[in-house]
Amino acid sequence: MPRHFSGLDTVIIRVRDISAATSWYVQQLGAEALYEDEEQRLAVIEVGGSPDGEMAGSTLTLWQLDDGVAWAPSSTYPILSTPDAKAAHAALAAQGVAVDALVETPGVWFFRFTDLDGNTLEACEVKA
Template sequence: MSATTPFLRIDTIIVRVRDLAHALPWYRTLLAAEPVYFDGGEGLAVLPLSNTSLTLWQREPGDTGRAAVGRAGTYPILAVADADAAHTFVGAHGGTPEPVGTGAGVRYFGFTDPDGNYLEACQVL
């Protein structure tokens, strides 16, 4: 089955961590990579890999670290060339998209698949 899709590749995988300051050195060593983006206030660090990236995101205080769903868990961010077109596509194909947001040089939206799994689409501006 061949179909046109707005999704280009997996852009990044989110990994929630208890303490970014503690986790980042370990991941830097593990992946032999320096962050291409860091936001200490938001608790984010993006480490490049060959065709994707790994984003460390510090959990909220009180988060027990148990397996979680939605943004509290691990999920893929899919690269798109046009966030609005991807948003329309997801809605037309059984997904449940959130509104498109803008921030830090990107346009993005989260959505769930028909089973309730959380994903995100991201357009780099």
């Protein structure tokens, strides 16, 4: 069977205020804003990747809800890879980000946290 897809392009995260959300992801997670569309009220941000651009990170698309649309949390959320879950957990907590407990399983360390709109994200370190 032919492959119709080459990978995941982005994950949409609905937000209440695109400017505030973009700033939060840049400041709290070290993401880079790659593209912003004021008319559509969205921003594409990149998380991870190498500083020299040799290796691309993953993109998230922050998309502001239309006026009058009620925000509701989703049970779907992105999992961000980290080389050091303990350090990421401590750094986010120190920045005032709402983080859950750090959990260790036989193969990974992980924790969940929320953005300023209450969207869930997860950080995961795969053990070598």
